[in-house]
Amino acid sequence: MLLEYHIQLKQWTSWVSPYTCLAIDTGRHRILIDTGAGSLGPDTGHIVHTLASAGIVPAEIDSVFITHAHADHVGGNTGIGGVPVFPNARFYVGRDEWAFWMSTPDLRALHAEEFVKQMLIATAQRKLGAIEGNVELVDDEQEFLHGIRALAAPGHTPGHMALVLSSNGSQLLCLADTVLHPLHIEMPEWYASVDFDPEQTISTRHRLLAIATNEKALVHAYHFPFPALGYIALKGERRQWQPAQPL
Numbered sequence: 083m084l085l086e087y088h089i090q091l092k093q094w095t096s097w098v099s100p101y102t103c104l105a106i107d108t109g110r111h112r113i114l115i116d117t118g119a120g121s122l123g124p125d126t127g128h129i130v131h132t133l134a135s136a137g138i139v140p141a142e143i144d145s146v147f148i149t150h151a152h153a154d155h156v157g158g159n160t161g162i163g164g165v166p167v168f169p170n171a172r173f174y175v176g177r178d179e180w181a182f183w184m185s186t187p188d189l190r191a192l193h194a195e196e197f198v199k200q201m202l203i204a205t206a207q208r209k210l211g212a213i214e215g216n217v218e219l220v221d222d223e224q225e226f227l228h229g230i231r232a233l234a235a236p237g238h239t240p241g242h243m244a245l246v247l248s249s250n251g252s253q254l255l256c257l258a259d260t261v262l263h264p265l266h267i268e269m270p271e272w273y274a275s276v277d278f279d280p281e282q283t284i285s286t287r288h289r290l291l292a293i294a295t296n297e298k299a300l301v302h303a304y305h306f307p308f309p310a311l312g313y314i315a316l317k318g319e320r321r322q323w324q325p326a327q328p329l
């Protein structure tokens with residue numbers, strides 16, 4: 083199984099995870115889904131540069147949807163000195179996600195080292211706090227912009243949200259961190275140490291992967307290899323990731 087995914091245990095010590103944010107131009111709105119990791123790692127913080135390569139300057143982004151408040155999804159909310167990177171954006175954040183991180187988050191159940199938990203809490207509160215004046219809280223099934231509907235996808239974090247984008251009869255399902263590696267499509271029972279509630283993570287996966295399969299939707303999965311787009315096909319009793327052709 084692991085070999086099918088090019089994972090050789092003897093050489094495989096870590097998974098270098100891509101962070102692929104999604105920018106959407108509806109003609110009326112320029113929307114960004116998550117803002118990347120900012121200064122979290124040595125090779126992160128390229129969101130402004132990558133948007134520029136698509137001909138978009140940050141001031142043109144009028145809407146940002148935050149799938150959840152992990153550091154690698156909200157890190158780009160602010161730049162050096164805490165300056166907002168998207169000064170004209172309205173930020174849409176799940177109501178439960180906001181409430182969880184902005185109160186006193188209890189991460190005791192998480193299988194992570196204490197310094198990681200403290201980093202997650204501090205970063206979430208700092209990066210969400212920086213956008214507090216421009217936030218609209220979003221509920222399950224809410225179409226917060228025309229053709230863009232939020233779906234509660236709890237488990238990875240308590241208020242984690244996925245998205246369905248509809249246009250001219252076709253759909254894009256944005257899974258965010260519902261799955262972290264293509265392996266999770268085939269083995270949805272294999273959860274990660276950063277999944278807050280494993281049981282809920284697995285049931286959310288089953289629900290969303292069934293939607294993706296039934297609707298034959300194009301899928302975006304934030305941590306999958308670039309361009310992080312593909313389809314979910316049936317493979318016997320299970321499912322399998324089918325990457326879309328590179329852009």
Ligand SMILES: [Zn+2]
Binds near residue numbers: 150259
């Ligand atoms: Zn995450």
